[in-house]
Amino acid sequence: MTDDDLLELLHRERLHDLDAVSARAGISVAEARARLARLARDGHLSLQDSVILLNAPAHAAALAIERLLQTERAEAAERSARLAAIVDGIARRTSAWSFGEAIAQDRIPLQTAHGPHAAEDLWFAVQSSRITPGGSVCAVLTDIERYRASGSERMRAFADAMSAYDSVRAILPAVTLDERLEELLRIYEDSSVEFRMLSNPPSWFWVDDDDVTALPMMWGDQAPHSVIAVSSPVIAGLARDCFALLWQQAHPIESDPGGYGALLQRMRRGMTLDAASRSLGITPRTGRRRISAAMERYGVSTLFALGVAWAQDGSPGAGPARG
CATH class of the missing domain: 3.30.870.10 (Endonuclease Chain A)
Incomplete structure (x- = not known):
């Protein structure tokens, strides 16, 4: 049984202690502890004394990605x-x-x-x-x-x-x-x-x-x-x-990533979303879709919050300031 096989067994049967893993996998307690320690180093679980605390696969993947990014940052710094x-x-x-x-x-x-x-x-x-x-x-x-x-x-x-x-x-x-x-x-x-x-x-x-x-x-x-x-x-x-x-x-480099910068610039001057969309030659539906994508990008749910987040990001796509 490989470490991957053991991990799948843990996920399927929710084995939560060392003795149960040893008995179910047909391996010694010492070998079970060594394998669980390797899985713990990879972020799949935590082993506290003989108690196993499983991490969800998505959480384990996030930990693995973060370790990879940390390694790349360390290599770049070196x-x-x-x-x-x-x-x-x-x-x-x-x-x-x-x-x-x-x-x-x-x-x-x-x-x-x-x-x-x-x-x-x-x-x-x-x-x-x-x-x-x-x-x-x-x-x-x-x-x-x-x-x-x-x-x-x-x-x-x-x-x-x-x-x-x-x-x-x-x-x-x-x-x-x-x-x-x-x-x-x-x-x-x-x-x-x-x-x-x-x-x-x-x-x-x-x-x-x-x-x-x-x-x-x-x-x-x-x-x-x-x-x-x-x-x-x-x-x-x-x-x-x-x-x-x-x-x-x-x-x-994008002068207007997502196409929403010009819309937000016009709305900041007082235009409605529909009017701003038409002034750019696009339909109001397209304008609403671009603003929705901008909200998703900045993680906000209101136009006011979007305007604040966009301004803090440097107002990309706004173009040069006008007097």
């Missing part, structure tokens, strides 16, 4: 810490590095940039050394205000540089989309850049398929003015692992 330790080591040794030897060997083992546009300047400096187009880049961008303040011409030049790649994935901090940010995203999306948003990304960095990793001089700096690029398969591997975990946790 990778981030390892990467941070390497970055700190590189920063401490920057002054001792021989740039002349690197250039003589036609390599870019280490390169730095400083100033308010250090992140973009480093990108142009490193990518200018690529011989052929194509390849891929993964990036975590943390200073959205700097990109909002940049001129469209500079942003288009940056987007054109990324259009030479086969794949560019970028994570942004979770913010409410405004008119300026939507314009910038359109510029990049025209260059086939795929974006996702994540609450509180750990640091700015990017890594390409040439094993070049760009990092802030101080790991965790959200708006770095001093950055460094390192050519190392080891660091690139850590950076890719870190990015992959962050990408899984991030969510696609």
